[in-house]
Amino acid sequence: MLSTPRLLLICLILLFSASQVQAEFWPRESRVPGGIAILEVPQRSEAPPHVYFQEERVYTARKNGSWYAWVGIPLSQKPGDTQAYWRTRDGDLALDFSVSNKEYPAQHLDVDYEYVALSDEDLARYRRELPELRGAMNHFRPVSEPLPEKVVKPLEGRYSSLFGFRRVFNGEPRNPHSGLDIAAPQGTPIQAALPGKVVAKNHYFFNGKTLVIDHGQGMTSMYCHMHEFVDLQIGDRVEAGQVIGQVGTTGRSTGPHLHWTMSLNTARVEPKLFLDSE
Ligand SMILES: [Zn+2]
Structure with a gap:
């Protein structure tokens, strides 16, 4: 028989390992030239959405059942409002976001x-x-x-x-x-x-x-x-x-x-x- 403290310890270890397995890498967001904008894409299906930024296809990943686009923002991007596009059967839908200025030394x-x-x-x-x-x-x-x-x-x-x-x-x-x-x-x-x-x-x-x-x-x-x-x-x-x-x-x-x-x-x-x- 396992003592109660030992059982508790095993439970804690199991809980900890379960949360470890689920953890997936996620980049940090920074909406500046040379940064990454992480935009939610309201697509419900399992298949990855098709998202484009400046004609280039964008990386998409799923988290907690929702799709997100990881938009790489080029260093040459002018600060201000911009958009990526989500391609749907009914046409392209804009995913608006704003890029802040960043002065690199x-x-x-x-x-x-x-x-x-x-x-x-x-x-x-x-x-x-x-x-x-x-x-x-x-x-x-x-x-x-x-x-x-x-x-x-x-x-x-x-x-x-x-x-x-x-x-x-x-x-x-x-x-x-x-x-x-x-x-x-x-x-x-x-x-x-x-x-x-x-x-x-x-x-x-x-x-x-x-x-x-x-x-x-x-x-x-x-x-x-x-x-x-x-x-x-x-x-x-x-x-x-x-x-x-x-x-x-x-x-x-x-x-x-x-x-x-x-x-x-x-x-x-x-x-x-x-x-x-x-
Ligand atoms: Zn270098």
């Missing part, structure tokens, strides 16, 4: 001249590589990967450059920083943030040794400047937390770090919104 960097003023050869290489990278990042695969309990931070380290920084290279304004830089010693293992499928693996001019993972429904992640790849090929499945490479400084990089990008509906968004507490 400027970051001045001195980088090697060869990475700012490209030679004809390097420029040709960059232009060749761009469609491959964009194609992988912006791809929509209508499959819903089961959401894990939490997103795995790819590695621990100091944030050496934040998402959204307006970059100024050798005094010249450039595109804003579309990812989060985490500095760590060369060789530090990098883990996949979420489960998915490898859709790009290459040594690119700017991004260095890079892996792109497709998490389904237009959610992708990219890991750049790696020192070494691990034995993963395009098409391979990865689990959240699986080691996918090592920190390095390949490509346009000023020291060993991981550049981690998260993308929703082709919009690069703040990776910290996917982490529990940041």
Whole structure:
């Protein structure tokens, strides 16, 4: 026979594990350029709703019986009222929301001249590589990967450059920083943030040794400047937390770090919104 305190303890453990199993990752909302708007979609059926933002299909997920669209807001979005569209049999219905202003700080960097003023050869290489990278990042695969309990931070380290920084290279304004830089010693293992499928693996001019993972429904992640790849090929499945490479400084990089990008509906968004507490 079990004593009453012991029985109580077992009940508590069971209750705790049940709530653990049900917990699913959910990003934090931030309706700013580079953030995520989470919009309820009043669709009752089990099938995922079709939602579009700026012509791009949007990630949808279910919570407590309701459907929600996770709209990635591009850094280039003008603050103010906007809308996503829910495609129904009776036509498109607007899902209105408002984007607040966010001033990202400027970051001045001195980088090697060869990475700012490209030679004809390097420029040709960059232009060749761009469609491959964009194609992988912006791809929509209508499959819903089961959401894990939490997103795995790819590695621990100091944030050496934040998402959204307006970059100024050798005094010249450039595109804003579309990812989060985490500095760590060369060789530090990098883990996949979420489960998915490898859709790009290459040594690119700017991004260095890079892996792109497709998490389904237009959610992708990219890991750049790696020192070494691990034995993963395009098409391979990865689990959240699986080691996918090592920190390095390949490509346009000023020291060993991981550049981690998260993308929703082709919009690069703040990776910290996917982490529990940041
Ligand atoms: Zn970076």
